[in-house]
Amino acid sequence: MTSFSRELVRYNSYTQSKDKLYRIFQYGARLVLWYIQKVGSKSVLGSKLQKIEETVALSRKLFRMGNSTELIHKAMDSFKVPDTYQALLGVTTHSFKALWLILDHIIWFGKVEALQIQIKTWTAWASRAWLVSLLAATVINIHKINHVKAQIAKAGSRHGQSDHHHRNDKQLLKRDYHGAQMTFLKDFCDVFIPLSSLGYVSPGLGAFCGVVSSYVGFKLEWEKHIKPFKVHEHQK
Numbered sequence: 001m002t003s004f005s006r007e008l009v010r011y012n013s014y015t016q017s018k019d020k021l022y023r024i025f026q027y028g029a030r031l032v033l034w035y036i037q038k039v040g041s042k043s044v045l046g047s048k049l050q051k052i053e054e055t056v057a058l059s060r061k062l063f064r065m066g067n068s069t070e071l072i073h074k075a076m077d078s079f080k081v082p083d084t085y086q087a088l089l090g091v092t093t094h095s096f097k098a099l100w101l102i103l104d105h106i107i108w109f110g111k112v113e114a115l116q117i118q119i120k121t122w123t124a125w126a127s128r129a130w131l132v133s134l135l136a137a138t139v140i141n142i143h144k145i146n147h148v149k150a151q152i153a154k155a156g157s158r159h160g161q162s163d164h165h166h167r168n169d170k171q172l173l174k175r176d177y178h179g180a181q182m183t184f185l186k187d188f189c190d191v192f193i194p195l196s197s198l199g200y201v202s203p204g205l206g207a208f209c210g211v212v213s214s215y216v217g218f219k220l221e222w223e224k225h226i227k228p229f230k231v232h233e234h235q236k
Contacts, residue, residue: 007226017225019063020218022056027210029053034204061108064101071098086143093136100129127194134191141184148177174231182220189213 011017029049036046071094078090103126110117152173189209196206223229 011222011226017218017221019060020214020221022060022063023214024211024218026053026056026060027207027214029056031204031207031211034202034207038204058108058111061104061111065105065108068098068101068105071095071101086140089136089140089143093133093140096129096133096136100126100133103129124198127197131191131194131198134187134194137187138184138191141180141187144180145177145184148173148180152177171231175229178229178231179220182216186213186216186220189216 012021029052033046033049033053036043036049075091075094075098078087078094081087081090103122106115106117107119107122107126109115110119110122152170155170155173190213192201192209193206193213195201196203196209
């Protein structure tokens, strides 16, 4: 087995990481399906892609079962943040994401016909909740990027530290900055998915942004579990 194969197997052993792979397939299939429908082609491939997209989407809903509880705890923890503005943003993003997941659970039961619900209506409300959560998360990410950027500038003008400690501090800050930028890109791209579901942007744009955010999420998980982000010499 090659080194990459081993890394992929290890990556796939984490639930969140596995979800990122499924997510790429889901939105990739949705993007290709949108293109096929746009050019007016009614091919067997289009029918198969629709089944793949629906199956993966349904499976991912099942994997997310119970995650709402963790988010409710995170929302409660956000009340402890000293900065009122940051606390409000934290409560908003976590509580609305928890609401989105609760609605998502109900939709799953509706799709497997365990409950009789108006799936379109519930999906619209779930999309609204997810959109609010993502918008709040995006604002949090912007604040974090600015905060870390200020810390990097401060570290660059700091005197009295040994070269070793100074270099290590800057490397850690650069990693934090990279992570904040990537998380911002992921959440910002995700915003277009519920916007697409609600009819504010085209399904093609929503699917494309879903592919981009899924790849960024994949990369973040890869750096977390397999190969941490390295600060190159020219970035220091």
